Amino acid sequence: LAESPRVRIDNGAVHGSISLKGARFDDITLARYRETVDPTSPEIVLLSPQGSPNPYFADLGWVAGDAGVAVPGRDAMWTAEGDHLSASDGVTLRWDNGQGLSFAKQVAVDQDYMFTVTRSVTNNSDKPVTLYPYGLLSRWGTPPTLGYYILHEGPIGVFDGSLQEYKYSAVTKEGQVQFDSTGGWMGITDKYWLASLVPQQDLQLKGGFHHIPEGDRYQVDYRGPPMTIAPGATIQVSDQLFAGAKLVTLLDKYATQYHIPLFDRAVDFGWFYFLTKPIFYVLHYLHQVVGNYGIAILLLTLLVKACFFPLADKSYRAMAQMKKLQPAMTAMREKYGDDKVRLNQEMMTLYKREKVNPLAGCLPIAIQIPVFFSLYKVLFVTIEMRHAPFFGWIHDLSAPDPTSLFNLFGLLPISLPHALMIGVWPLIMGFTMWLQQKLNPQPADPTQAKVMQFLPLMFIFLFATFPAGLVIYWSWNNFLSISQQWFIMKRHGADVNLFGNILSSLGLRKTKTSST
Numbered sequence: 001l002a003e004s005p006r007v008r009i010d011n012g013a014v015h016g017s018i019s020l021k022g023a024r025f026d027d028i029t030l031a032r033y034r035e036t037v038d039p040t041s042p043e044i045v046l047l048s049p050q051g052s053p054n055p056y057f058a059d060l061g062w063v064a065g066d067a068g069v070a071v072p073g074r075d076a077m078w079t080a081e082g083d084h085l086s087a088s089d090g091v092t093l094r095w096d097n098g099q100g101l102s103f104a105k106q107v108a109v110d111q112d113y114m115f116t117v118t119r120s121v122t123n124n125s126d127k128p129v130t131l132y133p134y135g136l137l138s139r140w141g142t143p144p145t146l147g148y149y150i151l152h153e154g155p156i157g158v159f160d161g162s163l164q165e166y167k168y169s170a171v172t173k174e175g176q177v178q179f180d181s182t183g184g185w186m187g188i189t190d191k192y193w194l195a196s197l198v199p200q201q202d203l204q205l206k207g208g209f210h211h212i213p214e215g216d217r218y219q220v221d222y223r224g225p226p227m228t229i230a231p232g233a234t235i236q237v238s239d240q241l242f243a244g245a246k247l248v249t250l251l252d253k254y255a256t257q258y259h260i261p262l263f264d265r266a267v268d269f270g271w272f273y274f275l276t277k278p279i280f281y282v283l284h285y286l287h288q289v290v291g292n293y294g295i296a297i298l299l300l301t302l303l304v305k306a307c308f309f310p311l312a313d314k315s316y317r318a319m320a321q322m323k324k325l326q327p328a329m330t331a332m333r334e335k336y337g338d339d340k341v342r343l344n345q346e347m348m349t350l351y352k353r354e355k356v357n358p359l360a361g362c363l364p365i366a367i368q369i370p371v372f373f374s375l376y377k378v379l380f381v382t383i384e385m386r387h388a389p390f391f392g393w394i395h396d397l398s399a400p401d402p403t404s405l406f407n408l409f410g411l412l413p414i415s416l417p418h419a420l421m422i423g424v425w426p427l428i429m430g431f432t433m434w435l436q437q438k439l440n441p442q443p444a445d446p447t448q449a450k451v452m453q454f455l456p457l458m459f460i461f462l463f464a465t466f467p468a469g470l471v472i473y474w475s476w477n478n479f480l481s482i483s484q485q486w487f488i489m490k491r492h493g494a495d496v497n498l499f500g501n502i503l504s505s506l507g508l509r510k511t512k513t514s515s516t
Contacts, residue, residue, distance in 0.1 A: 001027055001049060007091050008084040013112050014244065018085065019049060022074040023093050023105055025115070026050065026057035028243045030193070037387050037395050046193055046243055055140040058195065058241055060117050062103070065130030065226050070097040078105075087111040100125030101229075113244025114254055120236040123229040130228045133237045135197040136221035139188055142168050146191060151268055151381060155209040155220050157186030158262045171211045171218060178208035185260055186220045187242070192383040194266050197222065198240035201259055245383050248280055268381050275374040280382060287384070293397055294390030297379065297473050304375065305480045308368050312481075313488055321356045372477070376470060385469050394425070397469030401425045422464045425471040430460035432478035439485050 004021035009028070016027040028047035035041045047056050062071045072078070072095045082091035090108040097103070106118040123129050145153040145168070154168045159181035166177060186207050187196025199205055199222055207222035227235045240258055244250075246267050255263035269276040282303070286296035305312070328350060336343040351357070379385055385398040393403055401423025403409045404416055409424060434456040463471050 003049075003051070005080075007080050007082070007093075007107075009086075009109065010084065011087040011109050011111055014109065015043065016047070018091075018093075018107065020078045020080060020093070022059065022076060023061075023072065023078045023095070024049070024057045024059050024074070025241060025243065026055075030113075030244060033192075033245060034387070037389075044193065046195060050140075054143070055138070056195070058135070058137050058197065058243070060105070060119060060133075060135045060197075060239060060241070062119070062121065063132040063134055063223065065132060069101070069129055069131075070099055071101075071131065072097070072103055085109055101129060112250055113242055114258075115241040115243065116238065117241060118236060118238045120234055121229060122234040123231055126231050128228050128230050130226050131235075132226055133199075133203075133224040133239075134221060135199060135239060135241075136219055137186075137188055137195055137197060139218045141216050142172075142218075143190070148380075150270060150377060151191060153190055154188065155186070155218065156189045156266060157207060157209075157220065158184045158265065159186075159205075159207055160184065161261055163262055163265050166209050168211075168218065171209045174211075176208055176210045178206060181205050181207055183259075183261070185263060186222060187266070188218065188220055189246070189266055189268075191381070192246055192386055194242060194244070194246050196242040196266065198242065198258060198260055198263075199224065200237055200239055203237070247383060248277070249284070268377075270374075270377050272370050272374045272377070275371060276377050279371075279374050280378045283378060284384065292390070293385060293388040294394070294469065294472060297397075297469060298476050300375065301473055301477050301480065304371060305477070305484065308371070309484070311367060312484055317488060318357065321354070325350065325354060325356060375473070379469050379473055380467065385467065388469075390468065390472065394468045394472075397472070398467045400465055401468045401471060422460060423468075423471075425468055425475060426460050426464040426466075429463050429471050429475040429478065430456040432475050432482065433459055436478055436482050436485070439482060 001017065004019045006017035006019055006027070009016045009018065013031055015029045015031050018024070019026055026047055026049040029043040029045050031043055033044040035044060047058065048054055049057060059074070061073075064071045076095050078093040078095045080091055080093055082089060085091050085107060087110055090106060093105040093107065095103045100123060102122040102124060104120045104122075106120075108116045119133065121129075121131060143153075152165045152167070155166045155171055157164050157179070159179035161184075164177075164179065166174075171177065182204055183199060183201030184205065184207065185196055185198045186209075187194055189196075197220070203224045205222045205224055208220075210219040210221070211217070212219065224237065227237075229235050240254075240260075242254070248264060248267055251264045251266060254260060264277070265273075269280075279300070283293075283296050283300050286299050287293050290296055290299065329347065332343060332346050332350070336346060379397075386396070388397045389395050390397055394401065400421065402421075403423040404420060405422045405427065406416055406420045407414050437452060437456070463474065
């Protein structure tokens with residue numbers, strides 16, 4: 001940073017500077033976000049200059065259409081009118097090519113993460129000159145990614161109204177991917193952060209994603225149409241550069257303000273976008289009311305459960321009917337266990353006689369899956385969960401539960417491998433999942449029944465690595481499902497002695513069977 005003179009940036013949300021050497025945006029940190037929950041930890045570093053461990057910068061300039069015309073390059077030294085950039089004070093950068101062309105960049109920033117760069121060129125020579133405007137983002141080195149299938153990290157853009165997402169590995173394999181577009185935007189996204197170029201929306205562009213093996217560089221760029229400047233004339237292009245956190249409400253505001261197509265898709269809401277985004281806004285509203293995202297998650301899950309109560313009622317009514325037939329089915333398996341064909345025939349006869357459809361409980365549950373997956377997606381991809389506290393030991397809903405069963409939840413001063421960090425909330429989730437199994441009819445196949453018994457244990461280890469917000473949501477959802485299922489099945493006369501089922505499963509009480 002000290003190798004070139006700079007213009008300081010401070011608007012309350014962004015700290016950093018613009019290098020006067022090359023007029024690059026190469027020093028951006030996010031003042032409202034820290035690396036850890038400790039408020040004294042370093043700010044999130046988004047853009048870094050060339051020569052740093054992980055260079056990542058933006059450049060907006062011109063390409064000459066005629067040989068011999070000098071344009072400002074990466075080593076051009078610009079002069080600045082103004083010593084700092086803030087929400088109330090802009091700066092103007094100037095450079096002269098010594099051939100009659102005068103280049104200027106007027107830079108402004110709002111109170112959040114959007115920079116507006118107005119480039120102009122004045123032709124003081126006696127000949128017309130043709131130039132092409134361009135913009136690029138250059139990121140050196142393949143950054144670490146979370147590697148989740150449901151989360152996109154890497155080059156992203158919207159070209160002619162079509163969203164394009166490419167993983168780093170795909171760009172590396174292709175070498176370059178190019179698109180023609182009128183307007184649009186392109187950038188590089190992380191889980192929570194985005195750097196994006198937003199060209200003037202009426203320009204015909206050639207945009208693309210590139211990988212340069214030398215230095216393992218990724219580049220997202222565009223080139224505009226040729227612009228001819230007559231002697232004594234001036235041309236002007238106005239672009240935006242977004243460099244900051246992917247707040248959904250903020251992206252929506254910018255999409256409306258600057259007419260940026262599909263700008264909110266920088267947040268990976270996935271296939272169920274039409275469900276996921278409304279769910280986010282409900283969660284956001286609940287947070288504004290209660291002031292805690294953990295409580296907002298619990299309330300949102302309760303609302304979703306209430307909305308799907310009629311479907312759940314139908315599903316659990318079918319389960320209640322199956323539950324009542326459980327003793328008869330057990331007796332049949334004991335009687336015809338060696339004759340699978342006869343067993344299936346007798347069971348089908350039983351279903352017809354009692355007017356029970358064993359698949360009736362599946363459809364209502366299947367309809368609910370997209371909604372609950374969308375809720376899961378909201379909790380996983382949105383930055384609002386990051387460093388948001390709940391209660392007790394949960395200080396960050398986006399991080400795994402920090403406690404572990406294997407050091408007695410912190411009582412033993414020993415460090416554990418990541419695989420043994422089985423916290424309180426994953427255990428609660430596994431226990432509620434096990435309780436829910438005890439309410440459901442047991443699978444007819446004994447092997448399948450044994451596999452199902454191990455599922456809660458497997459999910460405990462799986463969910464131990466998930467963000468605490470997701471585990472809390474899943475545990476609360478299981479608890480509501482248990483309560484709802486017990487109430488509905490009890491109302492329909494099924495035997496739902498949950499305590500007795502638990503004792504039986506632990507071998508503390510003998511299970512009674514009935515004959516047909």
